[in-house]
Amino acid sequence: MTKRSESTEKAGATLDFHPLYLQIKELLIQRVLRGDWRPGELLPSEFKLAAEFKVSQGTVRKALDELAAEKMVIRMQGKGTFVAARNTRHTPLHFFRLTIDNARRWQPRNTKLLSLTREPATETEAASLALSAGARVYRIHRVRYFENTPMIYEILSLAEDRFPNFEAIFRKDERANLYGLLEQTYGVLVVKADEMLRACSANERESSMLGVTPGTPLLSIERVSFGIDGTPIERRRMVCETSRQHYATTLT
Amino acid sequence: MTKRSESTEKAGATLDFHPLYLQIKELLIQRVLRGDWRPGELLPSEFKLAAEFKVSQGTVRKALDELAAEKMVIRMQGKGTFVAARNTRHTPLHFFRLTIDNARRWQPRNTKLLSLTREPATETEAASLALSAGARVYRIHRVRYFENTPMIYEILSLAEDRFPNFEAIFRKDERANLYGLLEQTYGVLVVKADEMLRACSANERESSMLGVTPGTPLLSIERVSFGIDGTPIERRRMVCETSRQHYATTLT
DNA sequence: AAGTGGTCTAGACCACATC
């Protein structure tokens, strides 16, 4: 009796074949998103999971290894495997690459909300978020400060129909981490983001927001973030003053 | 008889303990760098390597899996494992993140060498490259064009004492890929790069190099690249005109 | 002492590519 026979006995159904360990991985992802275990909590041991799924410990291990590589769980020898605490208020933002010059670590920033509106999507937004014509988006304008000087002006857009009642939920705690909120409220886990960077000149609005003279060179960042199934979640444009901070990234 | 006993029988020597598969991995890296197999060539099968190293096939597999994850080899089911062809003239540059707007694929660029000199390192260079006081660097100035318009002005610096006879070697084929050249000539494999981005205004020199008016906002990229052992290899500052191209990156 | 993840081994069957 091999597990494999279950999938091969239907002839020609090889197209949707997934290795056992990937199926286990998907099941684990679903459970984490459903909140079976809260972030920071201990998962059952490899042997317990293996018994539950009726596979060998090595198969569960391979699934957990991949989840660990993707930072969804953290493995600690002798202690166990834990759900990674991501996107909480006290965790440095996962995708945030702007660093204060000469600073060793993450530098906290204050955020000032300018507006939260619900409007028809622009063409760019519709394209970025894969929306149909006439769809609406929630749009957030805000400014981020470091030590009382404005450093980033950003506009976020989310599809209205994917996040029902978003305004009320967001207003409950405007300082909460957006991705953490989406994860906890809608079970949507943001795992990837594409960013496009360029230099631009501060226009009237941007210069007044950031307290610089019009024409000052600014770093423009356009981000589209994606969920675990690859669907676009959020679009964001950031305009950053980079005389005291820089965008840091490491390539491999 | 366990393999493990070989490392544990010396008491207290646990500090430099490395799992077998990591030792295998290191050996394989050394051989690839030494050129035992050229890029694109087929490695021995897992079983042959296992027999040679006197370990089980599973252990070799784990080493190869890590090398594949790091893009040093490419595994192909049914065919074998190949040395990744990296940094050849026809391979898109591995670390190059600048993309022409609305282009689907890699867009080739022409490079114009302005100068190659040997000079004392500046303070910044010495710090970036971990050089001792008074050390000298090879310094390359060049401009990169897309369709005959200058897009990038860059200055590269390499430690003189780490790359003997660099000038003559570089002059032999000025259009060659630098990292490929370092790999083939010095056995130095560049595997990581840190980049710092910010917006700046074109100064006199930059504006004349890029054919823009002084004060035009430009994207400044400062890169330090590292070898497989973590030592800094090269420092580079790029200044880029971003009205027709952008810096693209994806975060996970 | 007990339980956990980390490593290593050995053998089996599979899908894929080549001959």
Add this chain to the structure above:
DNA sequence: ATGTGGTCTAGACCACTTT
């Protein structure tokens, strides 16, 4: 038909953490 990597299993010993 043969050989390759991909997956799965089962069992062993190890180091680490907690009880």
